[in-house]
Amino acid sequence: MNVRPTIADLALAANVSVSTVDRVLSGRHAVRKATAQQVLAAAERIGFYATGTIRHRLKQDRPARTFGFLLQQPRRTFYQILGKALKEATEASEAVQGRAIVEYRDDLSPEEVSENLLRLSRDADAIAVVTADHPKVTGAIDRLRSDGVPVVAVISELTAPAVAGYVGLDNWKVGGTAAWMISRLCKTPGKVGVYVGNHRYLCQDVCEIRFRAYFRENAPEFELLESRTTFEDPRFAYEMTLDLIQRTPDLVGLYVAGGGISGVMRALAEDGGEVAKRLVVVGRELTPETRSGLVDGTVDVILSHPQKMLAETTVNTLIEVTANKNRTDPLQRILPFDIYTNENV
The missing domain is CATH 3.40.50.2300 (Response regulator)
Incomplete structure (x- = not known):
């Protein structure tokens, strides 16, 4: 008969003390994130009965973040694929309890983009946007920075001095x-x-x-x-x-x-x-x-663009800029690009 792994077994597998495992399970005392992740990995490996509890504790410890994503025309397949990937990457993040607001727009005018940025900022802690460069967009980004909502440019760079970063290709x-x-x-x-x-x-x-x-x-x-x-x-x-x-x-x-x-x-x-x-x-x-x-x-x-990497890097960049809103130098995340021909699709 298989014996169910005990707390002592989990402590041994995770190379930590029994009291550390108890703190992770109870949530009564703080445990370093790396140590808690170590305990979770060991619990999954040995089939510990309270693995779900440990996972839930770790999730509770993450800060809640709402990220806004302002993308282009909904009829374009690329942006539908990207929007789905951004939502999945936000919800799968182990650094935050993430919620994604993904919006698409047919009107690509700078006036419309600026209005959408300001409206989206009411619900979002940070925003990633794909847009053309324009003084009106720059003005909206400047205002959002003063309001504590960083904006990251995705796919196309922006010249706004207040932009928090860029994720895309060289x-x-x-x-x-x-x-x-x-x-x-x-x-x-x-x-x-x-x-x-x-x-x-x-x-x-x-x-x-x-x-x-x-x-x-x-x-x-x-x-x-x-x-x-x-x-x-x-x-x-x-x-x-x-x-x-x-x-x-x-x-x-x-x-x-x-x-x-x-x-x-x-x-x-x-x-x-x-x-x-x-x-x-x-x-x-x-x-x-x-x-x-x-x-x-x-x-x-x-x-x-490597679409999954683009989404994950964008989310990680938003996490970073919300963790340090006083940062003045924009983050640059340059991704490799994929080359496709009829021989490798």
């Missing part, structure tokens, strides 16, 4: 990698198109700057066209792409630095002509749509 490297891919994958030199969602997204602006610089330095035989703005809308991207391939018979490459890749894919599939077939396309973010584009060859390369 977009200089992203733009250079996109240029490297197109210059190497194109069978012959020709014209290359560039789409951005909005030049006020610093992530896209930096990507484009490095993209153009790479061609200027390393592949001057290509001609880069003036960038076109999709306004993060697949409908605009669709119409622009049809127009571009019809007007530019020597088009060989297209870099989609912002939103609208699904519109590009639709246009290329519908056109089906020589230009569309030979076009080397590099886009952003792995989603079910872009995965399909890679598989059928409409898109050649996708450069993507």
